[in-house]
Amino acid sequence: MASTSQTATAPLTSGLRTAVVPAAGLGTRFLPATKTVPKELLPVVDTPGIELIAREAAQAGATRLAVVTAPRKQGVMEYFERDELLEETLAARGKTDQLAKVRAVNGLVDAVAVDQDRPLGLGHAVGCAESTLDDDEEFFAVLLPDDLVLPAGVINEMVKIREELGGTVLCGFEVPESEVSNYGVFDIEQSEGGVGGVAGEDVKKVRGMVEKPDAADAPSTVVATGRYLLDRSIFDALRRITPGKGGELQLTDAIELLIEEGHPVHVYIHHGGRHDLGNPGGYIRACVDAALQDDTYGPSLKTWLADRLGQEN
Numbered sequence: 001m002a003s004t005s006q007t008a009t010a011p012l013t014s015g016l017r018t019a020v021v022p023a024a025g026l027g028t029r030f031l032p033a034t035k036t037v038p039k040e041l042l043p044v045v046d047t048p049g050i051e052l053i054a055r056e057a058a059q060a061g062a063t064r065l066a067v068v069t070a071p072r073k074q075g076v077m078e079y080f081e082r083d084e085l086l087e088e089t090l091a092a093r094g095k096t097d098q099l100a101k102v103r104a105v106n107g108l109v110d111a112v113a114v115d116q117d118r119p120l121g122l123g124h125a126v127g128c129a130e131s132t133l134d135d136d137e138e139f140f141a142v143l144l145p146d147d148l149v150l151p152a153g154v155i156n157e158m159v160k161i162r163e164e165l166g167g168t169v170l171c172g173f174e175v176p177e178s179e180v181s182n183y184g185v186f187d188i189e190q191s192e193g194g195v196g197g198v199a200g201e202d203v204k205k206v207r208g209m210v211e212k213p214d215a216a217d218a219p220s221t222v223v224a225t226g227r228y229l230l231d232r233s234i235f236d237a238l239r240r241i242t243p244g245k246g247g248e249l250q251l252t253d254a255i256e257l258l259i260e261e262g263h264p265v266h267v268y269i270h271h272g273g274r275h276d277l278g279n280p281g282g283y284i285r286a287c288v289d290a291a292l293q294d295d296t297y298g299p300s301l302k303t304w305l306a307d308r309l310g311q312e313n
């Protein structure tokens with residue numbers, strides 16, 4: 001699995017301009033920490049999830065990061081502000097490595113705040129970002145910051161698929177049949193891609209989605225993940241849906257509406273890793289995974305883990 005310490009690759013000119021990052025949720029699975037610390041600021045080794053997402057968006061060619069935040073989570077936006085005193089102090093003390101780390105987020109993307117006053121659901125959060133898009137922007141990405149998808153680069157593939165097939169492109173993972181009941185599962189069919197085009201085995205047409213089905217009722221073993229390339233028509237669909245589960249406006253309901261109306265929706269099946277940073281169990285795995293690949297912390301962590309696991313037997 002690739003490290004979260006991503007190498008600086010030149011951003012691609014992909015036509016993608018805006019990446020929307022919904023970060024206004026309550027983070028209840030991570031209480032009590034998230035009572036005061038937004039989960040997007042919790043570090044994977046030393047880098048907050050929101051910076052990993054900003055890097056991924058920039059690598060996919062996005063220049064604008066529309067961060068949907070809540071009044072109680074202002075620290076998320078503060079993370080994108082320069083701290084000149086800190087930078088000057090690190091420079092004066094010759095702490096060049098730390099200075100480079102602090103500066104890495106500067107100028108990565110233009111981070112703009114989008115207010116969501118109340119957590120009325122992912123669909124509502126995405127809808128709040130409409131006014132940040134340029135008038136001629138036909139599509140945009142949504143990256144859920146608590147979903148770490150490895151290696152980065154999935155959005156680039158999804159942009160290529162949209163170029164060929166149009167419409168909306170989602171991202172899926174294959175999971176064992178025994179695990180499907182934990183996820184939103186895609187109902188899919190083979191897509192009609194051109195020979196030699198991007199629409200191969202890993203691109204399917206989406207007929208619908210089933211939320212957390214019993215394994216026996218699951219339409220496939222391809223499950224949804226937190227990367228979306230949405231056609232602008234999603235905003236109109238979001239205005240036409242009614243609150244679903246938990247009284248929240250669900251993004252998947254708006255996507256279902258587009259499918260019903262004949263809008264092309266495809267899923268790209270990503271073969272890579274994934275960590276759910278939104279709950280302590282997934283977060284710990286992400287930290288261990290990244291730390292094991294870290295030159296500074298990896299070797300001693302490996303030795304300690306082997307020793308510690310030996311004590312379990």
Ligand code: UTP
Nearest residue numbers: 022023024025026027028029119120121122125
């Ligand atoms: P989650 O349901 O995973 O996040 O939403 P949550 O609500 O913060 O977490 P739990 O379930 O209470 O632990 C997926 C993403 O959508 C954002 C969340 O911040 C998260 O990044 N979201 C969700 C919003 O921005 N607004 C909402 O109203 C709901």
